[in-house]
Amino acid sequence: MSKLGRPINCVGVDTCQRLLIEARRSFAADGFDATTNKKLAQSVGITTAAIYHYFPSKIEMYVAVFTDVQDLVCKTIENAISKDADFSENISKTVDALAALTVREPAVVAFVMSVSSEAHRHPEVKKAVLPLSGRIGRILLDVCEKAVSRGEVSEQISAQSLEDMLTVVLSGLGRFNMVYKDARRTKELVNSMKLLLTGAAFRVSTSV
Amino acid sequence: MSKLGRPINCVGVDTCQRLLIEARRSFAADGFDATTNKKLAQSVGITTAAIYHYFPSKIEMYVAVFTDVQDLVCKTIENAISKDADFSENISKTVDALAALTVREPAVVAFVMSVSSEAHRHPEVKKAVLPLSGRIGRILLDVCEKAVSRGEVSEQISAQSLEDMLTVVLSGLGRFNMVYKDARRTKELVNSMKLLLTGAAFRVSTSV
Amino acid sequence: MSKLGRPINCVGVDTCQRLLIEARRSFAADGFDATTNKKLAQSVGITTAAIYHYFPSKIEMYVAVFTDVQDLVCKTIENAISKDADFSENISKTVDALAALTVREPAVVAFVMSVSSEAHRHPEVKKAVLPLSGRIGRILLDVCEKAVSRGEVSEQISAQSLEDMLTVVLSGLGRFNMVYKDARRTKELVNSMKLLLTGAAFRVSTSV
Amino acid sequence: MSKLGRPINCVGVDTCQRLLIEARRSFAADGFDATTNKKLAQSVGITTAAIYHYFPSKIEMYVAVFTDVQDLVCKTIENAISKDADFSENISKTVDALAALTVREPAVVAFVMSVSSEAHRHPEVKKAVLPLSGRIGRILLDVCEKAVSRGEVSEQISAQSLEDMLTVVLSGLGRFNMVYKDARRTKELVNSMKLLLTGAAFRVSTSV
DNA sequence: GATGAATGAGCTTTCATTCAT
DNA sequence: AATGAATGAAAGCTCATTCAT
Incomplete structure (x- = not known):
């Protein structure tokens, strides 16, 4: 009876922020299911019940993380892109910027990567995230x-297909970094990419 | 009471095979966690207890599926590759072969794609799958x-890095097909890839 | 941080009264368990913690409501009863008065109705309410x-039994009104009762 | 690991039936909310998980109990009623039969009594029970x-109102028996009722 | 007088697994 | 080869209550 309620002398600075950061990391690394409230709470140093003071449900927490992360990635890409630069330069800078972000905040990129799978696995996540994504x-x-x-790419490739290609490659990079946590190998791969x-990878293209 | 034991008139032909196929599909589509014994058993038309006649645990079942699938993918790639052909041709045929496999057996490619994440999420899967993988x-x-x-690629790119690039792109293709189930768009992307x-994607390379 | 403490411009006029009224309504309609502090607080426009300024516990709040309500019902009955009137008239007026109260304050009657069940379900409620009840x-x-x-009833019926009968019928009326919220049907039932x-319901009694 | 699964040498005769009986008793005595899976399982001698082998949810279990109980009460009333008897006799026998049932199976009558409140408190119960009730x-x-x-009742009373009266009185009797568990007092009340x-309760009606 | 943050206990439900038949 | 019955563990979530501000 007397031991219930809030314990005396508990500080709890910025619990919400710490929760969001840890959730991002765990959602990215372990996935939605394997990210349990218990582990989350332990990492942040609170009880599972306290989580519900900040988010009404696990799904809503996921959405909050998603919104945060999407913002970060969008800003990163937008900063890398310049209206005056040509495609090749824009791509190069985007790849660099995302690679840097991957190093600085691995969870951000890994999270973005995982969203589509999670959305597919959990209809509720899909419903909540879909309107925000894209x-x-x-x-x-x-x-x-x-x-x-501007005629910078082969006529055989449509804009949509080009974007799909970029998505595949960029998300592939993120995924690669997540799986093999080998900074040097990732860096080399980024350069190759x-x-x-x-368009300067193969000699064949120039020799033929 | 009298209904216990093996029911009469149950053939049980290749229940094991059906189990493997369904498990592959579900592991690929829903992931290891979301693939529950219950759903699996229902899909195959048996009870959860019966699963344990074929596999001693969920992990072992996953490994069995993995071995199957790896075999299929390896054979597919090996058939596409020829010792006499140059890199460009080998890659082209490999991409085609995997794209065809993706269409014929989407679960196969999707499963392969998911292995690394699952291994990362579940230490037990990792321990069981690692020695077989690679x-x-x-x-x-x-x-x-x-x-x-043979000097077919730029000197700036190592063999390891080239392989990483291939992995990223090929797995990215599989993932793309899984997420957007748009056959036409995937086909166009395969061609662009x-x-x-x-090396013929960009005009820039030829103009220089 | 700066938002803690008592918010400015909050009058807090008779928050306690509003709490009591809402608690009565909710206890009557939803029961003791389903009446959560959260819902209560939301209905009244405060937080759950604020409730504890007025009542040291949920049980005590229930008791407070009980005392209020019992008072109201007792006064209603006492006003309907006259020493000079005969049984038949007293009963008639009591039924009318309670029926009117049921219409004016449905929660009052419904609450009274539910007390015995709640007391039975929750020993703590019982312990607190028993000395006051009766x-x-x-x-x-x-x-x-x-x-x-005065010899107004059949010799076969004791005073205790007569009171039990009254209780059953009166509480049954309240319960009926609570379940079917059909004013017309209830009114007709009250008249029949x-x-x-x-003693004028059946022809049989007069014909024999 | 090795301690999981079904324990050796566990008999479990008629668990489902025992579960239904205990659920009926507990739903009637403690209500839907206070009837926890844990208590239920302990009373029957199984674990909470085992309950879900028999009922997919608590609500479904409630519905199963309801169907059972309704059947019993209906049969009891139908057996008491005869087409050839007059109203007075039918009612007398019905009251007797239900009083007897109340003594033999207190939980049955108490459960029936509580259904309407529970249905009101829990929308899901209402949705499931409504189509079966009535x-x-x-x-x-x-x-x-x-x-x-047949002209057996006063012209001022409609059939509907008469039925409402019966319902009120009969359910009131059940409720009375539940609250005061005094067999003698209940019996006396039954006779008075x-x-x-x-129509023979009051002298007033005949003397006037 | 009221708040926001936090708690321990408990609830319903699900899961992989086991065992006798 | 397959079943029905049962399990321990754990998950997401809710609740009454407490404390510092």
Whole structure:
């Protein structure tokens, strides 16, 4: 009876922020299901019940993390892109910026990567996240459309397909970094990718 | 009371095979956690207890599916690769073969794609799958090493990095197909990817 | 941080009264368990913690409501009863008064109705409420004893039994009104009940 | 690991039946909310998880109990009623039969009594129980309609109102028995009620 | 007089697994 | 080869209550 309620002398600075950060990390690393309230609470130093003071449900917490992260990634890409630069340069800088973000905040990129799978696995996540998602794709599509209209890519490739290619490669990079946590190997791969995407990877193309 | 034991008139032909197929599909589509014994049993038309006649645990079942699937993918790639062909041709045929497999057996490719994440999320899966894995990577590495030694790629790119690039792109393709189930868009992307990997995507490269 | 403490411009006029009224309504309609502090606080426009300024516990709040309500019902019955009237008239007026109260304050009657069940379900409620309860029964018993001593009822019926009958019928009326919220049907039932209790319901009795 | 699964040598005869009986008792005595899976399981001698082998949810279990109980009560009333008997006799026998049932199976009557409140408190219960309920009311209404058409009751009382009266009195009896568990007092009340309902309670009616 | 943050206990439900038949 | 019955563990979530501000 007397031991119930809030314990005396408990500080709890910025619990909400710490919760969001830890949730991001865990959702990214372990997935939605394996991220249990218990582990989360323990990491942050509170009880599971306290989580519900900040988020009405696990799903809502996921959405909050998603919104945060999407913002960060969008800003990162937008800062890397310049209206005056050509496609090759924009891509190069985007890859660099995302690679840097991956190093600084691995959880951010890994989280973004995992969203589509989680959305597919959990209908409720899908329903909550779908209306918010798509921002990143739209930014990339803009770049691709400009590249196509400027005649910077082969006529065989549509803007949509070009954007799909970018998505595949960029998300692949993030995924790669997540799986093999080998900074040096990832860096080398990033460079190779930049060469590939800017068209200087293969001698064949020039020799033929 | 009298209904216990094995029911009469139950053939049980290849229940094991049906179990493996359904498990593959579900592991690929829903993930390891969301693939529950209950759903699995229902899909196959048996009870959860019966599963344990074929596999001693969920993990072992996962490993069995993994072995199956790895075999299929390896054979597919090996058939696409020829010792006499150059890198560009080998890659082109490999992409085609995997794209075809993705269409024929979406679960196969999707499963392969998910293995690394699952292994990361579930230490027990990792421990069981690790010693078996790496076959696909080794095959691709072979092709890449030959390409490098023949001088078919830029000197800035190592064989390892080339293989990483291939892995990223190929797995990215599989993932893309899984997320957007748009056959036409995937086909266009496959073609664009082939152009990219064989170095003919960008006009820039030719103009320089 | 700065938002803690008592918010400015909060009058807090009779928050306690509003709390009591809402608690009465909710206890009556939803029961003790389903009446959560959270819902209560929301309905009144405060936080759950604020409730504890007025009542040291949920049980005490229940007791407070009980005392209020018992008072109201007792006064209602006492006003309906007259020493000079005969049993039949007293009953008739009591039924009318309670029926009117049911219409004016449905929660009052419904609450009274539910007390015995709640007391049975929750030992703590029982312990707190028991010493206070019984007032209504005593008033009715008085009326019944006078009726018996005056020879107004069949010799086969004791005063205690007569009071039990009254209790059953009166509480049954309240319960009926609570379940079917059909004012017209309830009114008709009240009239029938008055006929029954005053002995004019059945032709059989007169024909024989 | 090795301690999981079904324990060796566990008999479990008629667990489902025992579960239903205990659930009926507990739902009736403690209510839906206070009837926890844990207590239920302990009473029956199993674990909470085992409950879900028999009922997919608590609500479904409640519905199963309800169906059982309704059947019993309906049969009891139907057996007491005879087409050839007059209203007074039918009612007298019905009251006797239900009183006997109340003694033999207190939980049955108490459960029936509580259904309407529970349905009101829990929308899910309401949704599940509503389509099944009403059987008892229909049986009583039949009796009442016959009584009205035969001219056995005062013209001021409609068949519907007569049935409402019966319901109030009968359910009131059950409730009374539940609250005061005094067999002798209940028996006396039953007799008084029979006098009341058959019109012989009050001298007033004959003397005037 | 009222708040926001936090708690321990408890609830319903699900899961992989086990065992006798 | 397959079943029905049962388990321990754990998950997400709710609740009455407490404390510092």
